Amino acid sequence: MTIANFIDMAFLVFLGITAFAILKLRALFAVVMLSSVFSLVSAGLLVHLDAVDVAFTEAAVGAGISTVLMLATLALTARREKAPTRTHAVPLIVVFLTGLALVYGTLDMPRFGDPQAPVHTHVAPKYINDTEKEIGMPNIVTAVLASYRGFDTLGEVTVIFTAGIGVLLLLAASIREPDGLRIQTMDHHLVLRVVTKVLIGPILLFALYVQFHGDYGPGGGFQAGVIFAAAFIIYALVFGLENARAAVPGQAVRVLVACGVLLYGGVGVVSFLFGENYLNYSVLGSTQVSGQHLGIILVEFGVGLTVAAVMVSTFYAFAGQNPPIGDEDW
Amino acid sequence: MSQIVIDGVSWALLIAGSILVLVGALGLMRMPDFYTRMHAAGITDTLGADLILLGLMVQAGFTLVTVKLLLIGAFLFFTSPTSTHAIANAAYTAGLRPSISEWDTDEPPEGPERDHGEEDPRP
Numbered sequence: 001m002t003i004a005n006f007i008d009m010a011f012l013v014f015l016g017i018t019a020f021a022i023l024k025l026r027a028l029f030a031v032v033m034l035s036s037v038f039s040l041v042s043a044g045l046l047v048h049l050d051a052v053d054v055a056f057t058e059a060a061v062g063a064g065i066s067t068v069l070m071l072a073t074l075a076l077t078a079r080r081e082k083a084p085t086r087t088h089a090v091p092l093i094v095v096f097l098t099g100l101a102l103v104y105g106t107l108d109m110p111r112f113g114d115p116q117a118p119v120h121t122h123v124a125p126k127y128i129n130d131t132e133k134e135i136g137m138p139n140i141v142t143a144v145l146a147s148y149r150g151f152d153t154l155g156e157v158t159v160i161f162t163a164g165i166g167v168l169l170l171l172a173a174s175i176r177e178p179d180g181l182r183i184q185t186m187d188h189h190l191v192l193r194v195v196t197k198v199l200i201g202p203i204l205l206f207a208l209y210v211q212f213h214g215d216y217g218p219g220g221g222f223q224a225g226v227i228f229a230a231a232f233i234i235y236a237l238v239f240g241l242e243n244a245r246a247a248v249p250g251q252a253v254r255v256l257v258a259c260g261v262l263l264y265g266g267v268g269v270v271s272f273l274f275g276e277n278y279l280n281y282s283v284l285g286s287t288q289v290s291g292q293h294l295g296i297i298l299v300e301f302g303v304g305l306t307v308a309a310v311m312v313s314t315f316y317a318f319a320g321q322n323p324p325i326g327d328e329d330w
Numbered sequence: 331m332s333q334i335v336i337d338g339v340s341w342a343l344l345i346a347g348s349i350l351v352l353v354g355a356l357g358l359m360r361m362p363d364f365y366t367r368m369h370a371a372g373i374t375d376t377l378g379a380d381l382i383l384l385g386l387m388v389q390a391g392f393t394l395v396t397v398k399l400l401l402i403g404a405f406l407f408f409t410s411p412t413s414t415h416a417i418a419n420a421a422y423t424a425g426l427r428p429s430i431s432e433w434d435t436d437e438p439p440e441g442p443e444r445d446h447g448e449e450d451p452r453p
Contacts, residue, residue: 191416199405
């Protein structure tokens with residue numbers, strides 16, 4: 001067994017242990033924390049599989065934002081799961097059979113890393129050979145995501161947009177809009193406030209770097225959006241929801257949710273008007289490469305905008321459900 | 331020759347960092363109560379991680395990688411002690427008291443007393 005395999009195995013064993021612990025525990029706070037650990041470990045696994053772009057998102061969303069959202073939900077409900085009243089027999093059999101079918105399915109799959117696997121022989125060689133000439137950017141992942149597979153990504157952004165709208169529709173009726181600004185003072189969180197103040201700037205800067213450096217290194221709109229939103233949510237957690245809403249009102253965020261998708265779709269319409277196919281960026285610049293660059297930067301910015309805005313407005317919707325947590329309640 | 335020195339220094343740093351992290355993990359398992367566990371994990375964690383990063387920096391030399399490692403180190407230097415502080419602070423505010431202290435026999439200090447094992451009284 002090579003060292004690389006050994007590291008993969010170690011990560012997978014950790015994932016398995018965490019999953020079992022999540023199943024067995026009844027204390028929901030611990031379950032939330034463990035699911036955060038699960039995301040962090042899978043982010044490590046993804047880094048080791050050279051899928052840095054995915055690992056970014058997994059770490060920021062899974063370990064960061066969704067943990068905060070689940071904690072916000074936990075504050076509204078009980079801290080312990082009720083003991084099950086029914087037997088586990090039928091679900092166990094269903095899960096066992098499904099798992100068996102899935103394992104049987106993997107027998108047909110090519111071996112891990114097999115160069116003859118269909119995924120490596122179909123379109124991947126074309127992307128790897130032609131990206132340099134057609135798109136002219138070192139990060140092939142970004143070229144595939146934003147240009148070759150621009151339609152898929154537009155679909156993904158629309159999915160995020162729709163999901164955000166759905167959450168807002170479900171929760172918006174009970175969001176407490178701030179009635180006059182009440183500035184919360186969190187005096188004994190002095191250390192947190194100081195450190196957060198120091199860190200938020202660099203985090204936002206890093207998000208912008210990830211956004212606009214996505215052509216050259218790992219990153220892009222999805223990653224930048226969640227990092228940006230994470231910085232914002234930290235601010236809201238430490239300085240209070242009212243202060244965050246004063247900085248960026250919920251109404252403005254909801255408008256931005258739509259703006260990102262509009263920007264993405266708009267770039268496609270512009271290339272339409274130049275007489276080319278939808279989302280063919282080559283006509284946007286004087287040369288094919290410069291057009292592709294401009295198009296990719298624009299659609300990635302649209303992705304980042306929508307992702308960040310959806311995350312922040314979802315957080316607003318969840319956190320707005322609670323009466324603001326006073327210091328004495330902790 | 332210089333390569334041997336670089337390897338030696340970076341190995342020493344990596345091993346020192348690893349030992350600190352291991353000691354922290356051991357302390358987390360063996361210490362008697364919450365605060366002593368935090369103490370074991372929180373302090374060794376920051377120094378251990380930063381020593382490992384320092385060892386990697388020595389290997390990388392004057393490159394962009396070193397700058398990135400430096401940034402990660404600075405980030406850990408801020409966040410790791412802060413998170414330890416935040417956890418300990420939250421536990422104390424929630425009413426968890428150190429189990430080995432004179433408070434066990436005397437009057438408990440100010441603050442809401444709450445046994446950490448019990449169910450949250452809030453609905």
